[in-house]
Amino acid sequence: MELLNSINDKKATIAVVGLGYVGLPLLMEFVERDIKTIGFDIDDRKVTMLNDGKSYIKHIDENRVKSVRDTGLFEATTDFTRIKEADCILIAVPTPLTKHREPDMSYIIGTAKNLAPHIRKGQLIVLESSTYPGTTEEVLKPILEESGLKADTDFWVAFSPEREDPNNPNFNTHTIPKVVGANTEYARQLASALYNQVIVSTVPVSSSQAAEATKLLENIFRSVNIALVNEMKMIFDKMGIDVWEVINAAKTKPFGYMAFYPGPGLGGHCIPIDPFYLTWKAREFEMNTRFIELAGEVNTNMPFWVINKVMDALNDHGKSLKGSKVLVLGAAYKKDIDDPRESPSFKLMEILLAKGAEVDYNDPHVPELPNMHHYDIMKKSVELTAENLASFDCVLISTDHSVYEWDFIVEHSKLIVDTRNATQDVTNGRDKIVKA
């Protein structure tokens, strides 16, 4: 009961391992409620920046990071021996796919191995990374037990998935209910008490596996529904029907319908990836995940379909894609954020380049394309001036950032291919716009 009391009395020290899009905001919630924290990361640059009160994530306000630093309740470090100073350890490290589209567990395994020599009796360790059911029990626990301590006796383990929606003004870490699963009553109690300090409500489930599965269900639901509207888009396009008009009409139904929107393909660190964690695990049970595979097939085909639309549109202007100059608008995977992970813009650029187009991009939030896992496209964002726009044969809208002035963009472009219905309110120059 000692740990439960110190959590409830805000006396427990919280370690967050992995100070990225998920870990950093979570850690700041604790500090802002006067709870002592230590942030762990393997990236020196991030640790130094945080200790200097600087933010490296665009939508996380630097002033907020600075005031968190100034409380004296937070310190970032790469020194894992300090893990023993913490009472609760929250792990939010990446869970990507390997190049064979299988779960890449190396970050979770690496973290567990870094922690094992330094954990001590009485700690609570919660995994937050999105992953397949069974990871906490089958991967995390055994490595932590290499410490010589016994899980569920000497230390406690739980799983609690993250539900961040970066830059969504209506929800933040504090206001999104958090699912908490553990395989012992006490671990569940501890984890619920911990998150109750900073999150509006917790939703306990009976096991870490159920909590892991909840996260996957949520993201598979999105992936399948996005694939569905993407398929509708391609069918309606052939029929000369505007899918966005149809969606706007359908969403007036007050029950039984939820609007999802088509786009150039799936992006982000979650929706294109997480479903395949279940696909991989299901094989162990001789089960196929047909919806997931089908959704994956439709969604990964979207950039190719979009480029075909670009080719047709250029053809109508008497041009071939080979040798044409194409400007891709937006490198981030969704509007108003600076996160380019898994962004379909990269696939679009790759296909355009492979077909012999001259490609540039603009993204005010991504001034330079970072070194990406699967892509090797080194470019800097070009300025969005009237002259620059006019110099391209086609402007391809991939991300509909709010800062874009669509009237200006349409006015000065020769041809627009719009994958987001971003130009819906533009009245002049509509004959230059092709929806894709």
Ligand SMILES: NC(=O)c1ccc[n+]([C@@H]2O[C@H](COP(=O)([O-])OP(=O)(O)OC[C@H]3O[C@@H](n4cnc5c(N)ncnc54)[C@H](O)[C@@H]3O)[C@@H](O)[C@H]2O)c1
């Ligand atoms: N970004 C989102 O919106 C979001 C939403 C829900 C769930 N998730 C899940 O949360 C997890 C983390 O995602 P993220 O977006 O915060 O990733 P991120 O890449 O932004 O951050 C991960 C951090 O972990 C650090 N790291 C890597 N290996 C480490 C190790 N061995 N020890 C310590 N630190 C290490 C990295 O340097 C990085 O700072 C993933 O499983 C992801 O699927 C992300």
